[in-house]
Amino acid sequence: MKSDGRKRDIPRSRINQEKLKKPEEGRENAFTFTKILEPRVKRGPESFDLVAVKLPCDRDVARLHLQLAAAKLAADSAALRVLLLTDCLPLPNLFTCRDLVRHEGNLWLYKPEPATLEEKLRLPVGSCELAIPYEAKVRIYTEAGKREAYATILHSAEHYVCGAIAAAQSLRSSGSARDLVILVDKTISRRDRGGLEAAGWKLRTIERIRNPKAKRDAYNEWNYSKFRLWQLTDYDKVVFIDADLLVLRNIDFLFAMPEVSAVGNNATLFNSGVMVVEPSDCTFRLLMDHVDEITSYNGGDQGYLNEIFTWWHRVPRNMNFLKHFWVGDTERRKAKKNGLMGADPPALYVLHYLGLKPWLCFRDYDCNWNLQSYRDFASDAAHATWWRVHDTLPENLRGLCLLPTKMKAYLEHIRRQAEKAKYPDGHWKQNITDPRLGVCAEEFCSWESMLLHWGEANSPHDSAAAPPSS
Numbered sequence: 001m002k003s004d005g006r007k008r009d010i011p012r013s014r015i016n017q018e019k020l021k022k023p024e025e026g027r028e029n030a031f032t033f034t035k036i037l038e039p040r041v042k043r044g045p046e047s048f049d050l051v052a053v054k055l056p057c058d059r060d061v062a063r064l065h066l067q068l069a070a071a072k073l074a075a076d077s078a079a080l081r082v083l084l085l086t087d088c089l090p091l092p093n094l095f096t097c098r099d100l101v102r103h104e105g106n107l108w109l110y111k112p113e114p115a116t117l118e119e120k121l122r123l124p125v126g127s128c129e130l131a132i133p134y135e136a137k138v139r140i141y142t143e144a145g146k147r148e149a150y151a152t153i154l155h156s157a158e159h160y161v162c163g164a165i166a167a168a169q170s171l172r173s174s175g176s177a178r179d180l181v182i183l184v185d186k187t188i189s190r191r192d193r194g195g196l197e198a199a200g201w202k203l204r205t206i207e208r209i210r211n212p213k214a215k216r217d218a219y220n221e222w223n224y225s226k227f228r229l230w231q232l233t234d235y236d237k238v239v240f241i242d243a244d245l246l247v248l249r250n251i252d253f254l255f256a257m258p259e260v261s262a263v264g265n266n267a268t269l270f271n272s273g274v275m276v277v278e279p280s281d282c283t284f285r286l287l288m289d290h291v292d293e294i295t296s297y298n299g300g301d302q303g304y305l306n307e308i309f310t311w312w313h314r315v316p317r318n319m320n321f322l323k324h325f326w327v328g329d330t331e332r333r334k335a336k337k338n339g340l341m342g343a344d345p346p347a348l349y350v351l352h353y354l355g356l357k358p359w360l361c362f363r364d365y366d367c368n369w370n371l372q373s374y375r376d377f378a379s380d381a382a383h384a385t386w387w388r389v390h391d392t393l394p395e396n397l398r399g400l401c402l403l404p405t406k407m408k409a410y411l412e413h414i415r416r417q418a419e420k421a422k423y424p425d426g427h428w429k430q431n432i433t434d435p436r437l438g439v440c441a442e443e444f445c446s447w448e449s450m451l452l453h454w455g456e457a458n459s460p461h462d463s464a465a466a467p468p469s470s
Contacts, residue, residue, distance in 0.1 A: 039073050048077045055086035064125070064310055067091050075117040084108040089290065091311040093259045094120065097282035120258055123313045131261060131313035132253075139253035147236045148255045149179035152243045154188055154196075155208050155225045161192045162359040162401035164243040166389050168199040171241075173392065174250040179235070183228050195400040199393075204232070212291055214299065224291060226301040229277055230284035242273040244353045246389055248346035251319060260305070261313040263320035270312050272302040273352050274320040319349045323382045342381025344388070351382060358386035359401045362434045367411055369427040370418035378425075403436045408447035 053070040056063050067084070071094055074082050084090045087106045095110045102109045123131045132139075142148065150171055154160055168180055182201040184193065185208050193203055209224040232238055239254050241247065251274075254261065259278040262270035287308065296303030323341060325334055340347045355377025361367035368378035390401060403411075418428035437447075444450075 038069050050081045050083060052083040052085065055084055057086065057088035067094055071117050072121060074112060075114050075121060080111065082110045082112060089308065092283055092286055093309055094311045097286055098280055125311065130316055131257065132315045134316045140256040141253050142255045147234065149181045149235045149238055151181040151183065151229055151232060151238045151240050153183040153226055154243060155185040155222050156187050158188060158192060159360065160243040161195060163357055164196060164201065165199040165393065165397050165400060166386065167241060167243055167245060167247065168201055169393055170246040170248065170389050172200060174247050176250055176252050178252060181232060192400065195397055199397055213295065220300045223301045227284060227287045230279050230287065231281065232279040233281060235279055238277050238279055240275050240277060242352065244357055245273065246351050246386060248351060249349045251349050257313060260309045261315055263317055264314050269306050271320055272305055274350055320352055321348045321350060322352050323354050323377060323379055325376050338379055338381040341379055342385055351385060353386065358383050360407055362411060362432050363387050364430055364432050364434055365427050367414065369423065369425050370414040402439055402441055405440060405442050405445055405447045405450060408437060409450040412451055
């Protein structure tokens with residue numbers, strides 16, 4: 001209603017569907033053209049007290065657009081309240097749970113801050129346009145003294161300790177002075193914790209969060225632990241980074257971006273390997289309240305977060321560049337990717353290491369070449385880039401990047417399998433000079449003896465034999 005007390009109809013978004021002409025004989029599919037009109041309001045002395053909208057529950061354009069239209073109307077008219085009528089979750093980063101005044105049944109009443117809404121609405125939706133242009137001449141930075149931090153997480157994954165140490169080194173080398181926070185659980189040893197602290201990480205011990213839809217001991221059993229990021233409420237903004245990446249150029253400008261800002265995986269979904277989040281206890285509770293009912297498209301935290309945060313802002317791919325050669329990549333495109341991943345000085349902002357990790361391979365070459373199912377992740381140029389960062393680590397931290405005995409046996413096993421298959425790249429022919437083969441910090445050090453008894457049960461096609469690769 002209007003603030004002058006007179007009851008009036010509020011213009012609302014209308015979905016006009018116009019069927020296209022019938023398909024020609026023999027064509028399989030007809031389709032519907034959908035046009036969504038936006039409400040308009042003239043600025044003046046009068047304003048709305050309330051903007052109300054009824055939302056569908058499908059994860060589609062209409063659900064997104066109607067909330068967007070309500071936000072625009074509220075921001076334009078300085079409305080004091082927004083009422084959403086829906087049987088499913090509203091977008092939590094357009095209308096935040098901190099703005100939620102009351103929730104009963106399918107009614108959600110918000111009191112948003114118009115200036116905050118206007119700031120969010122200035123940025124394009126992630127599935128359409130880039131929020132940060134590739135060729136931006138000026139990057140927006142926030143003040144270094146603000147409550148901001150980079151964060152990562154290690155749970156049930158001691159294999160990633162070396163990666164996290166290298167990631168911290170790369171952040172500091174990029175010139176960032178922001179806090180570095182790492183969430184760890186009790187499976188990370190005291191020695192590894194000491195190394196992480198020495199690398200610059202501030203440790204926070206957490207209880208893992210189980211994915212209720214995951215099988216026992218599966219790779220994704222505990223990956224909902226990432227939701228603990230929203231409990232870092234002593235920070236206003238957090239840039240999450242996976243522990244298997246390097247920051248090659250300063251990305252502090254991401255702290256000026258709202259939640260969630262990330263690189264797109266495809267047209268409508270974001271990759272959660274690098275993302276901007278705004279810690280909030282109520283957002284954490286929201287994430288936890290729906291773990292039983294929401295199904296992740298990929299079985300992990302990334303799929304779940306995409307179901308929650310359907311409003312997001314796209315940043316360029318070079319801020320989370322995946323080490324992956326896709327089916328259909330031409331030789332020219334592969335060469336361009338290798339050039340980007342190996343450039344010195346760096347061309348990319350962030351390089352994300354998919355497949356078998358560099359610190360779990362011989363340093364001589366990328367061991368992804370030796371596995372048929374992993375060859376799309378193989379890049380000697382990217383491999384060399386990681387080792388350049390490793391070689392700047394203090395000697396005591398390099399000691400946390402040694403190869404375990406079982407890993408040495410595994411690497412030699414898959415090298416021999418590649419030799420039998422006579423893979424044409426010929427990496428299996430190279431003489432291995434990695435000095436870590438001669439160093440052992442375990443009680444059992446005879447990887448050659450282990451290799452003799454490796455057996456077919458531990459073939460490279462057996463996923464249980466391979467270390468984590470996602």
